[in-house]
Amino acid sequence: MNAKANKNQVTCIEPDYYQAITEAIRKEAVKILKDETVVGVVGYLPGRRKGTASPALVTTVEEAEKLIFSPACVNNLSVYLTKAKKGVLKQGKVGIVAKGCDMRALAGLMTESQLQREDLFIIGVVCPGVYGFGVERTGTLTEANIARKCRECTVHMPEGADVAAGTHAELADLTPEEAQEMARIEAMPQAERWAFWKEHFSRCIRCMACRQVCPFCYCEQCLCDKNRPQAVESSPRPAGNMAWHLVRAMHLAGRCGGCAECERVCPMDIPLNLLNRRMAQELKELYDFEAGLTPVDKGPLNQYKEDDDQSFIK
Amino acid sequence: MHAATKQHDFEPKIVAFVCTWCTYAGADLAGTSRMQYPPNVRVLKFPCTGRIDPVFILRAFQKGADGVLVSGCHPGDCHYMAGNFHARRRFAAFRALLDFVGVDLNRLQFSWVSAAEGGKWVDVVTELTERVRTMGPMPEFKELEHEEQWSGAINTPELKEAYDSIG
Numbered sequence: 245m246n247a248k249a250n251k252n253q254v255t256c257i258e259p260d261y262y263q264a265i266t267e268a269i270r271k272e273a274v275k276i277l278k279d280e281t282v283v284g285v286v287g288y289l290p291g292r293r294k295g296t297a298s299p300a301l302v303t304t305v306e307e308a309e310k311l312i313f314s315p316a317c318v319n320n321l322s323v324y325l326t327k328a329k330k331g332v333l334k335q336g337k338v339g340i341v342a343k344g345c346d347m348r349a350l351a352g353l354m355t356e357s358q359l360q361r362e363d364l365f366i367i368g369v370v371c372p373g374v375y376g377f378g379v380e381r382t383g384t385l386t387e388a389n390i391a392r393k394c395r396e397c398t399v400h401m402p403e404g405a406d407v408a409a410g411t412h413a414e415l416a417d418l419t420p421e422e423a424q425e426m427a428r429i430e431a432m433p434q435a436e437r438w439a440f441w442k443e444h445f446s447r448c449i450r451c452m453a454c455r456q457v458c459p460f461c462y463c464e465q466c467l468c469d470k471n472r473p474q475a476v477e478s479s480p481r482p483a484g485n486m487a488w489h490l491v492r493a494m495h496l497a498g499r500c501g502g503c504a505e506c507e508r509v510c511p512m513d514i515p516l517n518l519l520n521r522r523m524a525q526e527l528k529e530l531y532d533f534e535a536g537l538t539p540v541d542k543g544p545l546n547q548y549k550e551d552d553d554q555s556f557i558k
Numbered sequence: 559m560h561a562a563t564k565q566h567d568f569e570p571k572i573v574a575f576v577c578t579w580c581t582y583a584g585a586d587l588a589g590t591s592r593m594q595y596p597p598n599v600r601v602l603k604f605p606c607t608g609r610i611d612p613v614f615i616l617r618a619f620q621k622g623a624d625g626v627l628v629s630g631c632h633p634g635d636c637h638y639m640a641g642n643f644h645a646r647r648r649f650a651a652f653r654a655l656l657d658f659v660g661v662d663l664n665r666l667q668f669s670w671v672s673a674a675e676g677g678k679w680v681d682v683v684t685e686l687t688e689r690v691r692t693m694g695p696m697p698e699f700k701e702l703e704h705e706e707q708w709s710g711a712i713n714t715p716e717l718k719e720a721y722d723s724i725g
């Protein structure tokens with residue numbers, strides 16, 4: 245479907261639908277906390293400002309009754325289980341509210357033995373989409389303010405979750421902006437591609453928000469912070485920035501779940517998810533690997549086949 | 559007899575990351591057999607191609623290499639059983655990434671050279687050196703080294719005016 249046809253059609257998700265998901269999440273969270281299936285639930289509470297949401301770990305029934313789901317629930321909560329709230333898993337099973345794209349991260353973390361399925365109670369959200377960044381949050385999700393990743397979402401149904409909150413989440417076809425951008429870059433002559441990325445990377449201030457928010461960047465010591473020997477220059481200069489971005493993309497290749505959180509948090513608007521996508525696309529073409537909703541034995545760069553392609557090697 | 563050494567306008571710097579068990583021994587064989595190959599190549603020895611991190615390649619380019627060679631044991635011959643199999647996948651992915659950000663892959667060569675293949679080592683090194691020679695120096699990464707933050711062009715008239723007024 246072309247963009248024009250899309251414009252004429254009113255694409256929006258009824259706020260009622262988010263209310264229904266909210267109810268379902270609350271009911272389930274209260275239940276599993278009451279019967280002590282879990283010690284806590286990682287979910288979203290209303291933010292202080294109207295129309296916002298903030299991630300929270302709730303441990304009581306009263307708090308659980310305040311959980312919400314709205315288009316403002318953008319965060320991928322799985323990062324709480326590898327970083328900020330890592331300790332909570334030691335106390336017992338944990339409930340977690342997960343959209344389809346967040347579940348890909350959970351599955352990847354299970355593949356890497358960072359999480360065990362039996363330690364989690366996954367409240368999957370049949371997700372119609374969330375707000376993009378830098379858009380007007382009108383209370384209703386429309387084609388104008390939906391996140392770029394949601395336009396091309398293939399995981400609206402959180403298959404494999406313990407329970408699913410919500411019923412349907414069909415959106416009319418949206419223009420795949422990110423895929424179009426990918427195609428545009430791929431079609432550029434090589435020197436132009438270099439100029440494109442150089443301009444983007446040069447703006448990076450090395451705040452490391454993208455690393456902090458990524459569920460897969462759980463290394464206790466990042467290669468890019470090491471000083472002796474220093475592998476990647478750590479000050480925000482173009483040389484170190486280029487290296488940092490290539491290393492980041494490389495270290496996430498075959499692992500990234502495509503939640504696009506890195507891109508969302510970047511204060512300098514660097515399109516990081518394009519790099520993630522390029523790597524994902526290559527690993528799909530070469531090794532038929534795609535980040536999915538179920539854990540696998542090993543990621544594509546942790547295994548090999550004797551007859552892997554080696555046409556580039558002499 | 560040695561062929562007369564030719565003078566070139568440009569001598570490329572080539573960095574070769576090789577594994578100690580096969581390619582290094584292969585290069586050694588080329589040397590002990592008195593085969594000739596371009597002296598442009600600087601060989602760095604690693605235990606295994608599996609130990610050669612993509613970040614080494616980046617660093618080589620940043621520090622002035624015009625071409626990089628990564629070479630190790632043939633598949634199945636790895637001293638550590640599978641190091642080169644893992645490296646093969648990793649470098650396949652890394653090439654795609656470099657291509658995506660606009661690096662010319664003709665400057666980066668991968669090869670399998672066994673301890674018995676002194677001749678192949680000579681061929682691989684010669685071919686890469688001559689190819690890079692025709693391509694000329696690699697400016698991209700070196701330029702980055704000398705640039706400071708906000709190196710982007712001054713692209714609005716207001717900024718340009720403000721900049722010029724600083725005098």
Ligand code: SF4
Pocket residue numbers: 343344345346371372373374391393394395397398399400
């Ligand atoms: S990508 Fe899919 S699952 Fe993720 S927030 Fe968007 S619509 Fe929901």
Ligand code: SF4
Pocket residue numbers: 349457458459460461496499500501502503504505506507517520
């Ligand atoms: S690299 Fe970005 S898109 Fe991929 S898992 Fe990490 S935060 Fe999500």
Ligand code: SF4
Pocket residue numbers: 447448449450451452453454455506509510511512513514516
């Ligand atoms: S979040 Fe953006 S500015 Fe910060 S380190 Fe990552 S890419 Fe750079």
